[in-house]
Amino acid sequence: MIRVYENEDITKFYVEFRPRFQQCVVERVLKFCNEHQENDNQDLIVDVACGSGQATSAFQKHFKRILGIDVSPNQIKQARSANEHDNIKYEVGTAENIPLEESSVDLLVSATACHRFDLGKFFTEAKRVMKPNGCMALFCYNAPIIIPKNVKDPAKRQELSDKTTSLLLKYDYFVNDEQSNVSYHCKYQDIFNKVSAENKQWITEGLVMKCEWNLVQLMGYFRSVAAYHEYMKMMKEEHKDASEEEVKEWDHAVLLRDFVKREWEMEGVKDEDVMMEAHFHVYMVLANKLK
Template sequence: MIRVYENEDITKFYVKFRPKFQECLVERVLKFCNERQENDNQDLMVDVACGSGQATSAFQKHFKRIVGIDVSPNQIKEARLANEHDNIKYEVGTAENIPLGESSVDLLISATACHRFDLGKFFTEAKRVMKPDGCMALFSYNAPTIIPKNIKDPARRQVLSDKTTSLLLKYDKSYKYEQSNVYQEDKYRDIFKKVCAENKQWITEDLVMKCEWNLVQMMGFLHSLAAYHEYMKIMKEEHKDASEEEVKKWDRAVLLRDFVKREWEMEGVKDEDVMMEAHFYVYMVLANKLK
């Protein structure tokens, strides 16, 4: 398992600025489960690599008990601080050693994480903890499409949407995450192929989560990404003597912020009034009765 969200600075951005998973996704997962499980199996759900609980809490009203586990003590700390529900608890644990008993889990989920697991060990462990007719949902998203909110001209709005989205996508891939990047680029197609189950589905359309962002929220999301921090780490190692001004020239967050401020200002929009919608397109692997 690749460990990328250990740093306390990143986890504070993560809990505050990562999008919460919305009801449309929860409904799609539960529909799959309800059509394939003989009983009303909504006793125990586990969220593997739960982060600070964005997906965990989305299922709160649908299960009697929910356990979120994450390898990062800092993520678990933030999840516990944000938790408002008695039926959810968070524990430190890994995808390859889930701290639950055999055949105990009705639904196992993992959001924006399984591309970093040792998948062979994870699937073995998932089969161990899941009930014989249990379900699994693995889902993620890539960088969002940006839709400017307060740009009046449609043509200009489209240009800014394309340029802002493009800048948000421009992260140099770290060699460490080469395989996980491949899994995300093909929207979990290869992970779907690796899943051995009696029933499974691969969903790449129709699931869109929409968030409203101001400039601060856009920057916060950017700083919550491991890819951004890895890129900055590599660049600083390669340019150890760079001045603060030189760093700004290749700091993706600064470049994106300055672009948005400049372009929105040309449309008469002040920094504090910048608004946009971020559209996250979710892809998902659903499975029932692992083999």
């Protein structure tokens, strides 16, 4: 398992600025479960690599017991501090060593994470802990489509959306491991192909989470990405004597903010008053009865 979301700086941004998974995603997962399981098979769900609980809590109303596990003690600390539900627990654990008994899990999920797993070991472990007719849902999203709210002209709004989203994708692409790049660009098709199950589906269309954001939230989301911190660490090591102003010249979060304000003609507006929509297109791999 590639470990990148562990340090405290990342986890603080992660818990505050990562979007929580919306009910459209939950409903699509449960629809698959209901098609292949008895409807009352909603006892235990485990969220593998749960982070600070963005997906874990979304299933709260649908299962009697929910366990979120993550390799990072900092992420688990954040998840526990934000947890308001008695049926949700969080523990430190890995995708390759899930702390549950054999044949105990009705649904295993993993959000924005499985592209970093040792997939062979993970699938073996998933099969061990899942019930014989258990289901698995692996889902993710790439950088969001950003749509300015202050621009009334549809053509201009589309132009600015395209430019802003392209820049965000360019900055978001800085990822150290080849597996993540492949999985992002093919929307988990590579992972779907590796899943051995009696029933499986690959979904790439029709699931969109829409968030009302301001520029502070966009920058916070960007700074919650591990690749951003890796890039900043590398640049600071290369430019040890750089001044604060010089750092801003290659800080992608600052450059993104300056681009938005300039291109959207909002340079005199406070960051929190620059409003936008962020559309996250979710893709997923669904499987039942792993082989």
